[in-house]
Amino acid sequence: MPARKKDTLFFDRPPVVAAWAAAGGKKESEGPLSSQFDFLTQDGGFSAQGCTDWEQAESLLQQQAAGLCLRKAGVARKDVQLTFAGDLQAQCTASNYTMRTLGTPFAGVYGACSTMAETLALAACFAACGLAQQTLALTSSHFCTAERQFRTPLPYGAKRTPTAQWTATAAGACLVRAPGAAGVPVLSVTFGRVQDYAVRDINNMGAAMMPAAADTLLRYFDATGASPQDFDAIFTGDLGQVGGDLLREQMDKEGLPMPNHHDCGCLLYKVEEQNVQAGGSGAGCSAAVLCSHILPGLQAGQYRRVLFAATGALMSQTTFLQGESIPGIAHCIELGGAV
Incomplete structure (x- = not known):
């Protein structure tokens, strides 16, 4: 059975x-x-x-990821016992419409850009406890739906600031199986705590989310006694260049330097060439990097042990217009080499 130490859940028999x-x-x-x-x-x-x-389009993109994942696993929709899914649209609309088509038992999740880590962590917990043999974790975002909802509709042609990030038009899906199956093991999960350092700039998500990333990583290292050097790589998503620089600076101050840190918002795009300002963001950004780069790297032996810590900004389209600050959250998953 899973064991808990402080905020970290350890799986003695890891789900995969x-x-x-x-x-x-x-x-x-x-x-x-x-x-x-x-x-x-x-x-x-x-x-x-x-x-x-655009909203319909995002749901179709999510359906593509889910369908391809199940096809690669050789699993029929009817054999998925539970799906955790979420996106950035109000009331997780893209996921709701995806699940209308997919037809599995469904638990909607909203963690903003941290949603991929949250859905995967929940799926791992259910699998480790024997509550589901095959669970789907699914997340997406779309540049056009996010801009319309959180900033300004695209026809306005609003100027983007250097600290702004580009919401990925992307989706990722993971099928999690119970312990004993072949795959990439989920070794531990650390659910984050909401952090709010009074950042109010909707165009500076990296600064708003960085404290949550630092807090969750520090809690993980405290609970496990591990250090950053114990990992082949530590991935955050999606702090971009601004938030990534701030995180490394903060971890240096904490005495835990992370030279092996990479941010999904900087990995997904050629930041200097693609006009994405400070890098990528959106729930689909870390989801796509996880499913296109991190998990394949673990499967191929490129990595043996990594941390995947996805961050989210928990404001709404109403609260930031009211002058509220932007709370952040980060959830951390420890992944091992393929078995």
Whole structure:
């Protein structure tokens, strides 16, 4: 059975990520990880499939990731016992419509850009406790739906600040199986605590989320006695260049330097060439990097032990207009080499 020490849950018999898939759009197809995606489209609006709005298109992108993941695992939809899914749309609309098609038992999750880590962590807990033999963790975001909801509709042509990040048009899906199956083991899970350092700039998500990333990582290291040097890589998502620099500076001050740190928002795009300002963001950003780069790296032996700590900014389209500060959250998953 899982054991708990402080905020970290340890799995004596680790559940495994048995299959995964990443789907993305045009900008993602131009990035450095493009060859590692399972599906890429130049038509982010899915107009050829009859979509008339961006929200429908995001759901189709999510369905692509889910379908490809299940196909790679050789699993029929009816054999998935539970799906944890979420996105950035109000009331997780993209996931709701995906699940209307997928038809599995469904628990909706909202963790903003931390949603991939949250859904995967919950799936791992259910699998480790024997509550589900096959669980799907699924997350997406879409640049156009997020801009319309949280900033300004695209036709406004609003100027983007240097600290702003580009919401990924991407989705990731993971199939989690009970202990004993083949795959990438989930060794531990650390659920985060909400942190709020009074950042109010909607165009500086990296600064808003960094304290949560630092807090969760510090809690993990405190609970386990591990140090950053024990890992081949520590991945955060999605702090971008601004938040990533701040995190490394903070961890240096804590006496835990992280020279092996990488941020998904900087891995998904060629930051200096693709006009994404400080890098990528969105729930689909860390999901796509996890499923196109991190998990395949663990499967291939490129990595033996990594941390995946996805961060989220927990404001709404209403609260930031009211002048509220932006709370952050980060959830951390420890992954081992494939078994």
